[in-house]
Amino acid sequence: MAFPIPLRPRPPLQLFRYRQRDELQRDLRELIDEFSGSLSATLNLAAGLDIFCHGAKRLFGADRTSVWIHDRRTRQVVLEASSDPEHFARGVCVSTDDATAPAAVAMRRVRAEIVSRSGEAVTSMVTVPLRGCRRALGTIVFDGVRVEAGSELDLLDRADELGRQLSSAVETMQLIEDLVQSRGELENTFDSIAHLVAVADRQGRLVHVNQAFASRLGRSRDELVNCPVAECLGPELVAWLAANESAGVRPEGQSPTTREIVDPVLKGQFVVTLSDLVNRDRERAGSVIVARDLTPQTRLEAEQEELRKRLTQSEKLAALGQFVAGIAHELNNPLQGVLGHLELLRATDAFPKQLRPEVQTIYREADRAAKIVRNLLVFAGTRQLARRPVSLAAVLQRVLALRAPACRAVGIELVRHYDQKLPRVQSDPLLLHQVFLNIVMNAEQAIAATERPGRIEISAFVANAGDRVVATVRDTGSGIPPEVLPRIFEPFYTTKEVGQGTGLGLAIVFGIVQEHGGHIGAANHPDGGAVFTIELPATPASARAADKVADA
Secondary structure, eight states: OOOOOOOOOOOHHHHHHHHHHHHHHHHHHHHHHHHHHHHHHHOOHHHHHHHHHHHHHHHHTOSEEEEEEEETTTTEEEEEEESOTTTSOTTOEEETTOTTOHHHHHTTOSSOEEEOOSTTOSOEEEEEEEEOSSSEEEEEEEEEEOOOTTOHHHHHHHHHHHHHHHHHHHHHHHHHHHHHHHHHHHHHHHHHOSSEEEEEETTSBEEEEOHHHHHHHTSOHHHHTTOBGGGTSOHHHHHHHHHHHHTOOOOTTOOOEEEEEEETTTTEEEEEEEEEEEOTTSOEEEEEEEEEEOHHHHHHHHHHHHHHHHHHHHHHHHHHHHHHHHHHHHHHHHHHHHHHHHHHHHHTTOSOGGGHHHHHHHHHHHHHHHHHHHHHHHHTTSSOOOOEEEOHHHHHHHHHHHHHHHHHHTTEEEEEEEOSSOOOEEEOHHHHHHHHHHHHHHHHHHHHTTTSOEEEEEEEEEOTTSSEEEEEEEEOSSOOOTTTGGGTTSTTOOOSOTTTOOSOHHHHHHHHHHHTTOEEEEEEOTTSSEEEEEEEEBOOHHHHHHHHHHHO
16 A cells, blocks of 8 residues: 655745745746836837836846947947936947947857956846847846855846847837838838829729828828829829729739820829739739829920020021111211201301201201111110110100100090109110100000000009019000010011011110110000010119219
8 A cells, every 4th residue: 555755845945935036037027018018108119228227127136237239230239228327328339349348248148147346346247148030139237236156047047038038029129110210211202202193092092192292282191091083183084094993904014004194183284104003912902193293394395495585586686786787887877978968058057047947857857867876776786875874754754745646636545653753774865765665656556556545554663672663554455466475576577567667666675675684575464455564773772872962
């Protein structure tokens, strides 16, 4: 008959150690749970490691605890957290090749180690390597640990267990950070694309758009997600997208389809590329729409065309200048002969008294013709402008006084709108007079062609910047035909009957205004009729002040 062997009671010391080990394991689990909870709540590794360091210091009875993280890019270990920030400043770095740095040396080890102090120190340093699946993550360093005799292996086992748990959490957190960073970089790349990009699913709803697409629609990206494409794209593009969805997946290697579309919803002209969005099984998951805005290109082409027209205009004006200079020189010689002989006859009293007024008229008109010839030489660039501060209001007043009788005769009303304090302009008064006289006479002819009474409005004001004086001449005629408007300042271009115009009037006006550093433009007024706008540089403030002193 077998008798049961009574169990020996465990010694009290062994029971104490078992109980102490269980408590340490429980404290260890609580520390890791607290650290993991902090990471889950904040996704901030540094904040979680601060909590870890304080708990590990208390758990191991150390004077201080620090965690060093390996930076593979710089080949350094960086102090990420410490239970004693006054002793260790966060961000301290040491090279991974530094043989004197415990954190760098311990990172290459497989297990935790106790580093004994020299002399009669009663505490030791414990280093714990942090290792991931395929790479070193860093080191835990416990300073000032009191190691009891015979408990070394138990201490190192607990340190290794703590290192394994922390390594798993740190590696997971680093992977999450890498994933978030990669996603952020992809988002930034996606938003950096200047073209409009949208991704639609097979149900015709947007699943992703870049910032350029959202900005064009004036909505946020979150508002556009899950929005029907019919609300965000024009009908032509929506129909093309629907036809593409029903066509099936393109054969591999076939290029995406591209076409030019004017989209009323996106408000512009675009070159749109439509591509298939496929999953890993090569099944259609949706469509990718990339729209390149042609508006800047169209604007650039328009600017280039405008520059080409200006160059052509300048070439024509240069040719006209040479032509006018030749004619002016040829006319100047006989005119000077006429004026000289008239002056001689007037001095000798060779005319009867009753003919003297007629002779005076002949002399005055011949002198006027000579001045016009001299002005043509200025336009041709063979003579410098005789510029001086000129009152634009006075010039306009003389022009209107000259044309007032003719306007009243055909029922044309002259209306003036001048700013009270117009600065003077640096100009040759004769040339400026010729500019406005030509424009006002053209306005008279435009109103006369309608065979009904009309009105000519002349305005003069200072531009907002204060450095230019703007004058406008508007008539109530039939306006400028659209096909004529781009060519209105071209030399030799005229819409008048043969013998009624040479096409040089507005071309010469254009050249004179350009010579003065100004700008002239022509347009049709919304209420009917044509309007000419002349901008001239105002006299500098110092010149105006000197002019006022001279007037005083």
